Amino acid sequence: MGQIEVTEVTSHAERDAFIKFPWKIYARDPTWVPPLIIERRGFLDRRKHPFYKHGDAALFLARSGGEIVGRIMASDDPNYNALHQSNVGCFGLFESIDDARVAAALFERAKAWLRARGRTEMMGPIDYSTNYVCGLLIHGFEHPPMILTSHNPAYYAGLIEGAGFGKAMDLFAWWFADPVRAEKRLRRLASALKDRQPPTIRPINLKQLGDESRRLRELYNEAWQNNWGYVPFTPEEFDYMTHELKPIVIPDLTLIAEVDGKPAGFILCVPDINAALRHANGRLTKFGLPVGLAKILYHKSRLKRMRLVALGVVPKYRRSGVAEMLVLRMIENGMLQRGYFGECSLTLENNHMINRFMHAIGADPYKTYRIYSQAITS
Secondary structure, X not given: OOOEEEEEXXXXXHHHHHXXXXXXXXXXXXXXXXXXXXXXXXXXXXXXXXXXXXXXXXXXXXXXXXXXXXEEEEEXXXXXXXXXXXOXXXXXXXXXXXXXXXXXXXXXXXXXXXXXXXXXXXXXXXXXXXXXXEOEEEEOOOOOOOOOOOOOOOOHHHHHHHOOOEEEEEEEEEEXXXXXXXXXXXXXXXXXXXXXXXXXXXXXXXXXXXXXXXXXXXXXXXXXXXXXXXXXXXXXHHHHXXXXXHHHOOHHHEEEEEEOOEEEEEEEEEEOOHHHHOOOOOOOOEOOEOHHHHHHHHHHOOOOEEEEEEEEXXXXXXXXXXXHHHHHHHHHHHHHOOOOXXXXXXXXXXXXXXXXXXXXXOOEEEEEEEEEEEEOOO
16 A cells, blocks of 8 residues: 545535445445435534534545545534543544554544644544444444444454554443343332332323423433533534434333422433344435335334433432333333334443443343543644
8 A cells, every 4th residue: 555645524525435435344244234325414514413513523534546545533522621621532433444554644633633722632433422423343243233333343443552542431232132031120120119209201202302302401411420421412412313313213112200290310212223224225315216215114114123322310319210110111112012122322331330230130231332542642
């Protein structure tokens, strides 16, 4: 390979090249799920994505001999740094051929962009912030990615570690291998807590989605505030996510727990639309016909996998059975009644309470993701 040149994406054509590069990397990976190109364009649109109302990001492409061989995004979230009194930027959307020089050139360009903004540390892979897709898959490559989770070749860890990055945090995905067993264990746990004030659990009301979205955002921000890597969702960001997920939300799988009429916790579980998207190869239309859309709609009606995206309980009601009741209702509604199977992800390795809980109900940690960090030297 000849000289490697890394340049910033400045045109729509380059942005589309950035979006489409993964098709080269994953051409022979049967577990990869091609993203919808139209969705990726929206995600990277500075005029439309709410992250850019408070943060900034830049996209870069690596070329050798005129051919694209890698890509990376550098992002800067002032909200995160203000909250944590830190000076951190992120890299994300990293893709590269198996060449250490390409990866090193991409990381150096991302660090230079962050250095110019005064940042002294870079973490990743993180797409904008930990409220979006984050983490490098380091275990469980044989399993296809669920909605809003990452997937990558096994050699990426070597490229990142070879460039001097160290581990910052691991995250786990848990597989509900035996929902009947989990339901029995949860019923025992619920019975042991029967003398405490039981929460009222209700499905999300899609007819009042604006109000429900606000409640979920407030619950999320309160429940997650002490977690590693936490940054609060802005109202605009949560509205954006609500709009993205609304077409696949099933009310009986997105539940709110209330105690004395006040929100105490929630669970967000959605069908794994990735199982349908993989048939569209990134496009809704072909030759002007809605071929991809038809494939998505056909397979969407047959989905049997789901992902438990978020489970949050405000500190006041932890250890009171709220989490147990929410997961029990999710297993009853989703797995036992509807026949879904799936995962809970992602949990921080230092969140011992939730990890012990997952073990206790028989879930298996079947995937591990890693976030790396590295100092940015002057």
